[in-house]
Amino acid sequence: MSFKYTGRYPDTFMEAVGNYGFLATCRTRLRDVFLLMRRIYLVKVWKMDIHPYTLISLKATLDRTYPQGIHIDEGSAVSFGAVILSHDHTVGKHTDTHIGKFCQIGARSFIMPGVRVGDHSIVAAGAIVTKDVPERSIVAGNPARVIRSNIMTTNWGKLVDRGDTDSKE
Template sequence: MSLLSKFRTLVHRYVVQPSMMFLYRRVYGMDIGREVRISMGARIDKTNPKGVHIGDFTAITSGAAILTHDFVNRLHTDVYIGRNCFIGYGAIVLPGVRIGDSVIVTGNSVVGRDVPSNSIVMGNPARVVESNITTGPWGIRLDKGNIVPIRH
């Protein structure tokens, strides 16, 4: 790893990420757990920011959208995302959805209904394609031989 790459990683870890979490938690009032990783390219709804609830050790990737309001129906409802989840690139979580613990939402999925814990969902609309999975921090699958990642 080059020196520039190491520097960029350190700046992101100790400056950018804490600043984003401060903004989400303190300024917008979102309920975000410990060690949550939210990509800078993720779109978290700020129309109803107090309706965002994200559990510990969850990862939300770039292009993902977490919505807590429906302008057309004048609806403002909370969205709950559990612990140890992974929300893939371009996935959309619609208002009022509850995602259980240890859930993987694959890229470009549209989640419009509640998702049970320990499952993988994919598609539009998102449907459960696998159940009884085990994930660790940030939605990394542990039942496929992976080990728990080292926390920095």
């Protein structure tokens, strides 16, 4: 399956200016150029495995000690302040960290080295993920625990089907 970019905006620049204003349109489209340049920099210079169809905040931190260990699949989003690690100096290990397809990594969350976040999963804001996250689940807390399962997400981890609650109430 090959990826074909069909354009992010359904309207032309002038239509967007008419609908949202000149400054808002320029700011949004200029931000997208910066995001694209950053992704290209991370992939070409640091050799990270980041799918072209991802959103990574300009304020997200991706580990550059072992950059080849960062893998982010299609349709995933990494929010501001999130940290994705692929090394641990205390035990001297460099390992691969995987973010699956259509995942959302919440603001200021930490993904520890060697963790695999399953497809269609959501990591809540501020979560510290120390173990693998099952597919189609939401994790939260420190350390992160599954709070909901059997969910379904779409582009950039947007929740479509809420699934079942796993908490014992």
